[in-house]
Amino acid sequence: MLKSSFRPILAVLVFGIAVPIGLHRLSRATGVAWLIAAAVALGLLYGAIKADSAWSGDGLIVNLRLMAVCAVILAAYVGISVAAVEAIARRL
Numbered sequence: 001m002l003k004s005s006f007r008p009i010l011a012v013l014v015f016g017i018a019v020p021i022g023l024h025r026l027s028r029a030t031g032v033a034w035l036i037a038a039a040v041a042l043g044l045l046y047g048a049i050k051a052d053s054a055w056s057g058d059g060l061i062v063n064l065r066l067m068a069v070c071a072v073i074l075a076a077y078v079g080i081s082v083a084a085v086e087a088i089a090r091r092l
Helices: 006-030 032-050 058-091
Strands: none
Touching (some): 006 032, 006 058
């Protein structure tokens, strides 16, 4: 029997539909470049907050790598979301 719960359905609805549409509307108001720059800044901030290593020696490199990965992932999500919604909007 197929088991399902509310959280995965809610996650798909929020991160797959609601957030991309909101990002698309925001990109039309501010521009895609500003939106991706804000996503990179937010990703860097999130990476700095989640960093567990010490901020000296090898820990500094690990923390900077975590910050960079968070920024790249968030910027990619924003870019792909905006592009996908724009493609769908053009088709409709």
